Structures are given as structure tokens and as C-alpha cells.
Amino acid sequence: QKEVEQNSGPLSVPEGAIASLNCTYSDRGSQSFFWYRQYSGKSPELIMFIYSNGDKEDGRFTAQLNKASQYVSLLIRDSQPSDSATYLCAVNVVGTYKYIFGTGTRLKVLA
Amino acid sequence: GAVVSQHPSWVICKSGTSVKIECRSLDFQATTMFWYRQFPKQSLMLMATSNEGSKATYEQGVEKDKFLINHASLTLSTLTVTSAHPEDSSFYICSARAGTSGVYNEQFFGPGTRLTVL
Numbered sequence: 001q002k003e004v005e006q007n008s009g010p011l012s013v014p015e016g017a018i019a020s021l022n023c024t025y026s027d028r029g030s031q032s033f034f035w036y037r038q039y040s041g042k043s044p045e046l047i048m049f050i051y052s053n054g055d056k057e058d059g060r061f062t063a064q065l066n067k068a069s070q071y072v073s074l075l076i077r078d079s080q081p082s083d084s085a086t087y088l089c090a091v092n093v094v095g096t097y098k099y100i101f102g103t104g105t106r107l108k109v110l111a
Numbered sequence: 112g113a114v115v116s117q118h119p120s121w122v123i124c125k126s127g128t129s130v131k132i133e134c135r136s137l138d139f140q141a142t143t144m145f146w147y148r149q150f151p152k153q154s155l156m157l158m159a160t161s162n163e164g165s166k167a168t169y170e171q172g173v174e175k176d177k178f179l180i181n182h183a184s185l186t187l188s189t190l191t192v193t194s195a196h197p198e199d200s201s202f203y204i205c206s207a208r209a210g211t212s213g214v215y216n217e218q219f220f221g222p223g224t225r226l227t228v229l
Contacts (some may be wrong), residue, residue: 004229031216034217034218036220041202041225042223043204043220043222043223044155044204044207044220045220046199046217046219046220049217088154088155096160097143097162097208097218098145098157099145099157100157101153101154101155101156102154103153111163
């Protein structure tokens, strides 16, 4: 059974701090990894994707991938109250176009 | 670019009736579309994958006779919940993959349809 695991939270950080969100996956052959943000009652929106080991930065967001340890993380710098949402990690199922989603981590940024 | 729409955004129906949800890719051709279901405080669960012009592939545990999926064109897929019951009440979300997504396999999500069955 292929799995993607995240800490459900809530993760509370003060405004302006760095929020660190983690995700582990079970399928060692996975190649593509995605971070989505989902506000309550809304559909997920893509923040960024990563497919190579190392860091990938986009504005205040940095995705980190370590395939040897099978984890992917998302750092949010200068966290804002508007970043408060559930963050979903998705992993592409090898040999298909499907994703498996983690259960999501609820982030609360305190003003 | 890469906009996906869903219609309706919400629907309330009586138990035993059927409900059709449309998913459209507005500015790209979607070779593959996905249907997800999300219950409150849970993650997205993939229900089925559909490719234009062929039968949908359902995930284990999803009743194909209850959740009818039609992918008639490269821009439209429909999900029909037949004989809906209260336990089918959920947030249904579609996504679409462009034929040009390449190895990244990026999916673009629609805004979702909230179904309430009374």
C-alpha cells in the first residue's frame, strides 16, 4: 500500500516566523512531488512542485526533497495570517498520472 | 492559463435522485481527468481516472455503477452520482492533466462541487 504521511497539526507559528511542513512517502520510485494549499471549503491550489533532490525556491516558499530518506518538506518564510490553511503533500504514483495525497497539515499563523 | 471549472458549485438533492457534475478544462485539452472526493477534515481520495474516449478506471472500493463517469471530449468530463444517499454527501473535486504536462504530471484542480443529499 503506497502511503503519504503528514502530521495533521495544527502547527501554530507567529506571524513573520518560518513554518516548516514535512511529508514522507513510501514508494521509493516516486519522481514528482507537489505541495498544495487548501483553504476551508475550497479546492486545493498548487504552491509548487519538485522532482530533483535539493531545494527549490519560489518567493517565500522553499520545497526540499530528499529521495534517499523519502521525505519532502515545505518551508514558508515570513509567515502571514493569510497563509493559515491546510497544506497537502501529493506524490505521483510511479507509472501512472495519479497522485496520492497526504492527510494534510493544518497551519495557523498567529497575528 | 490551465483553468478548470466545475458545475454546479453546490447541489442539494433528495435521497434516491441522480446528480450530474460537470468538469471542464477551459483553456487546454485535458487528456486525463481525475475525480476526487473529500469528506470533512479528511484528505482528497481519488475515485477514478478518465481518459477521453475510453472507460474510466475506478479506484478500489469505488462503485462504478453508482459513480458514472463520462469523458466525452478533451475538455469535458462528467460524474453522475446515481441514486444518491446521505452518505454520498461530500465535496467532489475534479482535476485535469494537460497532454503537455510531461514528466511533471501536474494536475489542475477545479473549484469543487459540494453535494448534500437529504
